[in-house]
Structure formats: structure tokens, C-alpha cells
Amino acid sequence: MDQVVHDVLDALERQDWAALRPLLHPYLHWSDAATRLRGRTNVLEHLAESPPPGPPRVYELRDGQIYRWSS
Numbered sequence: 001m002d003q004v005v006h007d008v009l010d011a012l013e014r015q016d017w018a019a020l021r022p023l024l025h026p027y028l029h030w031s032d033a034a035t036r037l038r039g040r041t042n043v044l045e046h047l048a049e050s051p052p053p054g055p056p057r058v059y060e061l062r063d064g065q066i067y068r069w070s071s
Helices: 003-014 017-023 040-048
Strands: 024-032 035-038 058-062 065-070
Touching: 003 017, 003 065, 017 024, 017 040, 017 065, 024 040, 035 040
Parallel strands: 024 065
Antiparallel strands: 024 035, 058 065
């Protein structure tokens, strides 16, 4: 697993939204359980209201940021 994924999981556990934002690509594709979202802002809003997710089953990086995350 790439370091950026570990950094995302750490920031999520700490609810450190300022640290999380630059780790996520602006055009992020996010899916977990029954939720599918696009866009960093929408995902951050969702994450702020949800328990922290576990590690992704599948992820994709672009420009050193999480571009796609599937739990």
C-alpha cells in the first residue's frame, strides 16, 4: 500500500481535515458501502459525517493524490 493511503487513513482517524485535503485529488471518485461520490469537497463532507473507513480494496493515484478509492 502506498504511503499516501496510510497518510489518508491516519488523517481520517484524527479527523484532520486540513491534512487530508491535499492528499485527495480534486476530481476524486469515492465509493464505500452504499455511497458513491465524486469531487473532493463532496467526499470531505461525507467523511466528516461518517465513521472513518478502513483501508481501500482498490485505489488509484494521480499526481501523488488519491484519485479513486473503493472500500
